[in-house]
Amino acid sequence: MEKKCGCWAVLKRGVRGSCKSSASKDSANTIPRTSLVYDAATETRYLNASNRELCAPNEAQLSSDKPNPPTSESKTPCQLLQFSFQELKAATGNFRPDSILGEGGFGYVFKGWIEENGTAPAKPGSGITVAVKSLKPDGLQGHREWVAEVDFLGQLHHPNLVKLIGYCIEDDQRLLVYEFMTRGSLENHLFRRTIPLPWSNRIKIALGAAKGLAFLHNGPEPVIYRDFKTSNILLDSEYNAKLSDFGLAKAGPRGDKTHVSTRVVGTYGYAAPEYVMTGHLTSKSDVYSFGVVLLEILTGRRSMDKKRPSGEQNLVTWARPYLADNKRKPPYQLVDPRLELNYSLRGVQKVSQLAYNCLSRDSKSRPTMDEVVKVLTPLQDLNDLAILSHHSRLSQQGRRKKKSDGTPQITYTHCKSIRDSPLNTGKQLYR
Numbered sequence: 001m002e003k004k005c006g007c008w009a010v011l012k013r014g015v016r017g018s019c020k021s022s023a024s025k026d027s028a029n030t031i032p033r034t035s036l037v038y039d040a041a042t043e044t045r046y047l048n049a050s051n052r053e054l055c056a057p058n059e060a061q062l063s064s065d066k067p068n069p070p071t072s073e074s075k076t077p078c079q080l081l082q083f084s085f086q087e088l089k090a091a092t093g094n095f096r097p098d099s100i101l102g103e104g105g106f107g108y109v110f111k112g113w114i115e116e117n118g119t120a121p122a123k124p125g126s127g128i129t130v131a132v133k134s135l136k137p138d139g140l141q142g143h144r145e146w147v148a149e150v151d152f153l154g155q156l157h158h159p160n161l162v163k164l165i166g167y168c169i170e171d172d173q174r175l176l177v178y179e180f181m182t183r184g185s186l187e188n189h190l191f192r193r194t195i196p197l198p199w200s201n202r203i204k205i206a207l208g209a210a211k212g213l214a215f216l217h218n219g220p221e222p223v224i225y226r227d228f229k230t231s232n233i234l235l236d237s238e239y240n241a242k243l244s245d246f247g248l249a250k251a252g253p254r255g256d257k258t259h260v261s262t263r264v265v266g267t268y269g270y271a272a273p274e275y276v277m278t279g280h281l282t283s284k285s286d287v288y289s290f291g292v293v294l295l296e297i298l299t300g301r302r303s304m305d306k307k308r309p310s311g312e313q314n315l316v317t318w319a320r321p322y323l324a325d326n327k328r329k330p331p332y333q334l335v336d337p338r339l340e341l342n343y344s345l346r347g348v349q350k351v352s353q354l355a356y357n358c359l360s361r362d363s364k365s366r367p368t369m370d371e372v373v374k375v376l377t378p379l380q381d382l383n384d385l386a387i388l389s390h391h392s393r394l395s396q397q398g399r400r401k402k403k404s405d406g407t408p409q410i411t412y413t414h415c416k417s418i419r420d421s422p423l424n425t426g427k428q429l430y431r
């Protein structure tokens with residue numbers, strides 16, 4: 001049994017500071033309630049769109065979605081540094097455009113430097129490198145997510161969660177200061193870089209992210225992450241994965257409650273369909289999103305891609321037939337072609353089966369994140385690369401041919417991709 005590391009502090013909600021926007025009124029949830037089991041057609045209908053918000057910003061909210069009101073008893077999360085706006089302005093060289101690391105729904109993320117002990121800015125290249133996220137001044141929603149981020153990340157510590165160093169709250173300004181993650185997001189590595197991410201790194205990242213989610217789900221006060229996607233998985237220099245962005249995170253159900261009823265937010269293509277349909281949030285919603293990311297890791301395809309032919313735009317819909325134990329559509333046909341034959345055959349089988357289980361239409365049938373970690377852990381050591389099996393079969397064939405008619409042995413260099421390969425049948429590869 002793996003040693004669990006990480007630390008859970010009892011969540012004390014609320015950060016000092018006020019939001020200037022008027023609070024939206026609570027009202028009854030209008031999302032239709034249906035069974036948690038749904039059919040494929042419904043799934044496709046709900047998944048064929050691509051927005052971060054899954055419902056209109058002013059759509060009905062449940063009381064459980066109220067922002068955490070700043071109260072007189074509010075406690076600033078321990079160990080977080082409080083920066084002034086001037087300090088962060090200096091740390092990022094005046095928020096220089098060439099220090100922008102990325103942009104998300106809530107604003108730009110800048111690279112900056114601070115002194116080792118304290119909040120003072122440091123010269124570029126000295127002290128500690130940080131990532132400074134500056135929220136667009138867009139009122140209640142941004143503030144709500146900023147508070148959630150400080151609340152959760154200020155008190156949850158684990159090697160697979162990004163470290164929040166501190167924050168700034170001054171007038172309208174809301175900023176967050178994180179440890180700098182050298183290799184940026186998984187999204188960048190899977191979809192933007194020209195060099196493909198090696199198979200072993202993909203497994204390492206999936207495992208790290210799974211451990212992060214398992215930690216959240218298994219604490220004394222479970223947390224549902226709600227925004228699991230490739231852009232929220234950040235990578236350090238060793239490709240250790242860390243979850244970032246807790247703006248949408250939610251405390252899990254308490255007592256004998258099976259779910260939390262909440263406004264539906266998240267990202268299309270990742271959100272579990274039963275959650276989109278009912279607003280019922282469980283840790284199994286995160287497991288579904290994990291299944292989607294696992295598919296992205298396996299295929300190198302985005303969860304939603306409008307540039308692909310219809311039928312292939314929604315990754316889950318396209319990939320599902322290959323994931324089931326299907327002789328005519330074996331899972332290796334899903335593998336990111338950029339990997340060529342540099343992947344583990346057994347690894348692909350196991351990852352496909354795991355993705356299939358995580359994406360189960362019945363949320364109760366999905367594995368827990370602990371179970372996911374158990375499946376992924378041994379896959380790190382597999383070295384049954386497809387290319388090795390390919391070489392050995394070609395040389396066997398060559399020897400047989402040479403024996404029978406004296407013609408020279410064929411070489412593997414003619415077949416770069418598994419799709420060109422004479423081994424391109426599920427039977428041969430998985431015998």
Ligand SMILES: Nc1ncnc2c1ncn2[C@@H]1O[C@H](COP(=O)(O)OP(=O)(O)OP(=O)(O)O)[C@@H](O)[C@H]1O
Pocket residue numbers: 052101102103104105106107108109131133162178179180181182184185187188231232234244245
């Ligand atoms: N701590 C960090 N270290 C290095 N780069 C980071 C860090 N945090 C964020 N980034 C970069 O900034 C980008 C934008 O991050 P951000 O979380 O604001 O938005 P997003 O995840 O892309 O989208 P969304 O707003 O939907 O969450 C990331 O994709 C990543 O490349």
Ligand SMILES: [Mg+2]
Pocket residue numbers: 104231232244245
């Ligand atoms: Mg993000």
